[in-house]
Amino acid sequence: KNQVEQSPQSLIILEGKNCTLQCNYTVSPFSNLRWYKQDTGRGPVSLTIMTFSENTKSNGRYTATLDADTKQSSLHITASQLSDSASYICVVSATNAGKSTFGDGTTLTVKP
Amino acid sequence: DTGVSQDPRHKITKRGQNVTFRCDPISEHNRLYWYRQTLGQGPEFLTYFQNEAQLEKSRLLSDRFSAERPKGSFSTLEIQRTEQGDSAMYLCASSLTGSSNGELFFGEGSRLTVL
Numbered sequence: 001k002n003q004v005e006q007s008p009q010s011l012i013i014l015e016g017k018n019c020t021l022q023c024n025y026t027v028s029p030f031s032n033l034r035w036y037k038q039d040t041g042r043g044p045v046s047l048t049i050m051t052f053s054e055n056t057k058s059n060g061r062y063t064a065t066l067d068a069d070t071k072q073s074s075l076h077i078t079a080s081q082l083s084d085s086a087s088y089i090c091v092v093s094a095t096n097a098g099k100s101t102f103g104d105g106t107t108l109t110v111k112p
Numbered sequence: 113d114t115g116v117s118q119d120p121r122h123k124i125t126k127r128g129q130n131v132t133f134r135c136d137p138i139s140e141h142n143r144l145y146w147y148r149q150t151l152g153q154g155p156e157f158l159t160y161f162q163n164e165a166q167l168e169k170s171r172l173l174s175d176r177f178s179a180e181r182p183k184g185s186f187s188t189l190e191i192q193r194t195e196q197g198d199s200a201m202y203l204c205a206s207s208l209t210g211s212s213n214g215e216l217f218f219g220e221g222s223r224l225t226v227l
Contacts, residue, residue: 004154034215043116043203043218044155089154093214098168099145100216102154 002027004092006103014111017080021106023073023090031095035064035075038087038105047075047088080110114138116219118204124225125194132190133222137206144187145216146179147203148172155203161187162209194226 004025013019025033032051036044048057048064050073057064061078077084087105094101117136125131137144143162147155158177159169163184173179176194181187191198201223205216 032214041221041223043220045218046215049215091216098143098160098162099157102156104152104154107152
């Protein structure tokens with residue numbers, strides 16, 4: 001069964017600090033992995049997309065890594081800002097699959 | 113704005129009533145997805161369409177739920193005889209097969225509260 005597990009479930013950090021969110025998956029055959037940011041009451045917005053051959057991708061202060069061998073991904077947020085407070089969802093797609101598998105997300109709270 | 117739009121954004125209804133949500137995808141996108149999301153959880157897949165064909169339905173989609181995409185453009189999700197357990201955010205997403213690895217573009221969601 002395709003599954004995506006994210007950790008931690010929630011995280012509180014101080015503004016300006018860095019943090020790393022984890023995603024482990026068992027989706028097979030692997031096609032791509034995406035990280036989404038979802039503000040409270042809003043729809044998810046894509047941050048990064050990585051395919052099998054990519055192991056790092058950055059989008060501003062967000063850097064995602066992918067280890068396809070261990071089936072793990074991380075999202076590193078640098079110099080956090082209050083606006084980073086949101087849920088971060090890991091989404092993994094299998095090749096030729098119509099739908100993707102979603103994690104439950106990590107809720108990040110950045111405090112001043 | 114040419115993003116995914118959903119209507120209404122919020123719906124409060126009494127148990128037993130029917131509700132319908134509408135989703136307008138990005139115009140050139142051929143795939144359209146419906147998800148349900150409750151607090152603290154990731155989106156749960158309900159169903160998806162490729163053009164006007166409904167290709168997959170989740171077991172979560174009971175016989176009270178029906179979705180259509182009659183002309184391969186906008187879609188509707190109807191919930192009949194609503195129950196309190198139907199209270200959730202209903203998200204619509206669209207994608208274009210063969211482009212950007214099928215990246216999903218989400219709407220802002222329709223929040224349903226069943227009293």
